[in-house]
Amino acid sequence: MTKFQEFQQITLFAMCLFFFHTAIIFSQPIPTNYFRFPMDEPILLSGSFGELRTTHFHAGIDIKSGGVVGVKVYAIADGYVSRIRVSAAGYGNMLFVTHPNGFVSTYAHLHNFVDTIANYAEKVHYAVQQFEIDTLLLPSVFPVKKGDVIGYVGNSGSSGGPHLHFEIRDEKSEVSNNPLLFGLNVKDHKKPRLFRLSVYPIGENASVNSIKKRIDFPLGGTGTLKPYIKAAGTIGFGIIANDVMDITSNTYGLFAIKLFANDSLIYHASWDKFAFAEQRYILAHIDFKERQVRGAKIQQLFLLPGNKLNFVYKKVANNGLLTVAKNDTIKMKLIVSDANGNENVLNFSVIGADTEPANALNNLAKSDADSTLVFQYNKKNKFATKNFKLEIPDSALYQPINFEFSEIEPAPGKWARIYKVHNGYEPLQKPAKIWLTHPKLDSVQLKKLYVARITPSGFGAYVGNGIEQGFVSASIKEFGSYTLKADSLVPRITALRFSPGKVLRPGNQIAFRISDLETGIGSYNAYVNNKWVLLNFDAKTARVWYTVKKEHLVKGKNTLQIVVADKLGNIKEYNSNFMAN
Ligand SMILES: [Zn+2]
Structure with a gap:
């Protein structure tokens, strides 16, 4: 489906549905003199709240630590450590502190916790015999005072360098708040930068500067646009913009976007807070196809019909669409701002075009729309x-689509078909489910089958391995090409910091790399003298490590066993030994 066709359909729905988005406000007022920063000042950020990430808006701020791990992290107010979470990816080592004023502060990617908390976490690891833990604590276990050290900055989980990822959530709703609204000011006197204004003709007879497709107006970082834009019919706007701050050379997301038409506010988005369940609507907020094709992030100032992002949109009149009549002169004003109130303003005019443009694109659109579902x-x-079977749940799409599908028969000697399930230019808010038929196999072989998504490089990435009455099923988060593969390869275990027979002492660390070529790591366990010991795992580096404990050792020869399984249960064992005095 072309962009033009997509917009024809949007217009249809925009005309049928007149709904105004207003944010639900039910949380407590923001206290501005209550919290301190979780690190020593001056605070420099590498990421802002609401920033546009791949599949979510950034739910916190990222605080720089000068590129090093081990910098102190403080409780931002009195309260208690209410939750300890450890994961090999995602947030990594994370603490939650609940405060009596109804907020919870969270601290992620920590290198380690302060000793008392680390010792407690270790007891949990051993009790459940798992590296990944998520433990809730009673208020009496770890009460904290404002400014107490609770952990140290790190790079754990899915982190691209040492920093603290910090959030302030509402205790009850878990809605995430912009931490910069709590009186925690960072030095920022610079206004956001506007790079591009995009104008989308939406609907059959719409055009921009006599053309029936999106027109981009480069703004070169400043904020002037001349001369006017000539338009006919219904149009929508999009922008490419970012923010900068004092001292750093990083770029950040915007805090707010406002668009006025003849002094009336038609669109207002503000990243003061949002619910975690809404984060994925970023895929409807940005021009998804433009991002997939060119990597550019255009924020659309109009709503796709299935975009239910609620907290961010304070006002969106007529879904952000503007209808331009023949003799109109509409004075537009766009204001982008950061959390410190620095603004960049763009004034421009939209003039009604007198003539309808030629209709060449329109005919084309009609002919290929006939044959599709x-x-x-x-x-x-x-x-x-x-x-093949496909089920897309209600509200998984953001707009109607002309569904595309094709099946490619297996090459001679091969057995797996390739199923092209729509295309990669249309996002999914919720997972869809697919079922692929499998050849006749015995139950052992059947357990090795999995659904793989064919990535742009041609690799088949594991997505699922449900077995249901002649089909292998999987939940898919994106459209694209899928096929069936079999995984019979065992994982690999490579020693990084260990040599058999060496003498180890308490406190020594041994490390290995674990990897799996097909479905990926499913489980990893280590045993010293046949007793389970904690194997830490960092998914991004594929590194596991064990810190030797006195109570695990026997005098003389000690046995070491590492057992790693992939997601389909193919197991690799590593057996060795070391000496202790
Ligand atoms: Zn972050």
Whole structure:
């Protein structure tokens, strides 16, 4: 489906549905003199709240630590450590502190916790015999005072360098708040930068400067646009912009976007807070196809019909769309701002075009729309062939789509078909489910089958391995090409910091790299003298490590066993020994 066709459909829905987005406000007022920063000042950020990430808005701020691990992290107010979370990816080592004023502060990617908390976490690891833990604590276990050290800055989990990821959540709703609104000011006297204004003709007869497709107006970082934009019919706007701060050379997300037409506010988005469940609507907020094709992040100032992002949009009149009549002169004003109130303003005019442009694109659009199947965004959609089934839940799409599908028969000597399930230019808010037929196999072989997504480089990435009445099923988060593969390879275990027979002492660390070529790591366990010991895992470096404890050792020869399984249960064992005095 072309962009033009997509917008024809959006207009149809924009005309049918007149809904105004207003944020639900039910949380407590923001206290501005209550919290301190979780690190020593001056505070420099590498990421802002609401920033546009790949599949979510950034739910906190990232605080720099000068590129090093081990910098102290403080409780931002009195309260208690209410939750300890450890994971090999994602947030890594993370602490939650609950405060009596209804907020919870969270501290992620920590290198380690302060000793008392670390000792407690270790007891939990050993009790459940798992590296990944998520433990809730009673207020009496670790009460903290404002400014108490609770941990140290690190790079654990899915982190690209040492920093503290810091959030302030509402205790009850878990809505995440912009920490910079709590009186925690960072030095920022610089206004956001506007790079591009995009104008989208939406609907059959719409045009911008006599053209029936999106027109981009470069703004070169400043904020002037001349001369006017000539438009006919219904149009929508998009912007590419970012923010900068004092001292750092990083770029950040915006705090707010406002668009006025003849002094009336038609669009207002503000990243003061949002619910975690809404984060994925970033895929509807940005021009998804533009990002997939060119990597550019255009923020659309109009709503796709299935975009239910609520907290961020304070006002969106007529879904952000503007209808331009023949003799109109509309004075537009765009204001982008940061959390410190620095603003960049763009004034421009939209003038009604007198003539309708030529209709060449329109005919083209009609001819290929005839043969396709239309999926609606506001209902469940199903599709099936003899070999393939698809179910898309209600509200998984953001707009109607002309569904595309093809099956490629296996090459001679091969058995797996390739299923092209729509295209990579349309996002999914919720996972869809697919079922692929499998060849006749015995139960052992059947357990090795999995659904793989064919990545742009041609690799088949594991997505799922449900077995249901002649089909292998998987939940998919994106459209694209899928196939069936079999995984019979065992994981690999390579010693990084260990040599058999060496003498180890308490406190020594041994390390290995674990990897799996096909489905990926499912489980990892280590045993010293046949007793389970904690193997820490860092997913991004594929590194596991064990710190030798006195109570694990026997005098003389000690046995070491590492057992790693992939997601389909193919197991690799590493058996060795070391000496202790
Ligand atoms: Zn972060």
